[in-house]
């Protein structure tokens with residue numbers, strides 16, 4: 495197969511991870527174009543890619559529709575502000591292009607459904623960047639669950655105890671707004687919420703939350719607690735903060751069953767801290783010895799995620815995190831927001847709800 499031709503839309507803070515993922519899949523992928531409303535941002539990614547690959551054929555655009563018109567593209571990757579994902583992704587999929595979209599896929603149930611429908615209607619791949627699912631310890635945990643090692647699942651906890659100061663929010667004023675982002679649950683915590691629901695059984699009965707904006711001057715919450723009742727009876731607890739003094743402390747996922755306990759921690763769920771099973775099931779010592787925290791909280795999961803999408807296209811199969819999968823964590827956060835608004839537990843499935851419904855908080 496020829497290399498798949500990639501183009502990126504949105505070349506800000508996270509987009510270097512897309513470049514890194516294309517570079518690290520260079521046997522099967524190449525970057526042909528980059529687009530940002532700000533020329534310099536697009537140029538930064540072009541320069542970074544060309545430095546790594548010695549390939550100098552990346553074209554720059556400031557209008558993604560023009561880029562799609564002029565370039566021969568197989569896969570679009572989207573890393574714009576979250577609120578713009580649906581419009582751009584649907585436009586691309588309607589042009590017959592495969593899409594890798596940053597998380598959260600959308601900020602409303604309706605937009606997420608429209609994205610999924612566009613991928614189905616056009617028979618193209620849609621994958622959402624919940625890249626931590628590919629962290630090696632997370633893959634080990636998932637395999638242990640698949641093998642039934644935990645017995646009866648009782649509870650799971652996702653703790654995201656990070657610091658995002660006002661400098662971070664001022665750097666890009668869309669952050670923390672209901673229109674384009676949401677609060678820390680939707681932006682930072684959604685990764686671990688995705689892992690929690692992926693491990694605990696997915697189907698949700700009820701979501702209840704308490705959230706507030708304590709320290710940051712933003713519309714969304716800077717701390718949120720969620721209790722999730724899964725349909726299989728197990729209970730999930732989320733503790734998510736952007737307020738931890740003075741810096742990021744931990745992102746930890748803990749899963750507890752009748753015959754097993756696993757805690758994966760470190761700064762961003764990349765280090766196994768507890769691994770206990772009744773049947774003595776152990777991990778390879780080399781694996782334990784060699785695990786270490788990556789240099790950024792984003793980890794290195796974009797590389798295998800892009801590889802998964804390349805294989806999905808190549809073998810005409812679903813990517814691991816398709817639109818339906820990407821919608822799950824987003825729905826939990828929207829459920830938590832609805833619960834904050836109503837003060838009540840929210841029964842799933844969640845019907846129409848959007849971060850924009852949260853502007854009603856002001857009216858109280």
Ligand SMILES: NC(=O)c1ccc[n+]([C@@H]2O[C@H](COP(=O)([O-])OP(=O)(O)OC[C@H]3O[C@@H](n4cnc5c(N)ncnc54)[C@H](O)[C@@H]3O)[C@@H](O)[C@H]2O)c1
Nearest residue numbers: 504505506507508529530531535573574575576596597666
């Ligand atoms: N997967 C992760 O771990 C991770 C980490 C950080 C951010 N994100 C997500 O990535 C997305 C981007 O976040 P960021 O912090 O990089 O934002 P950012 O503000 O740094 O960058 C966004 C970029 O998109 C550009 N843009 C906006 N509209 C555009 C358009 N129509 N065409 C072309 N370019 C356009 C902006 O000019 C800007 O350069 C968000 O959805 C965020 O939630 C994911």
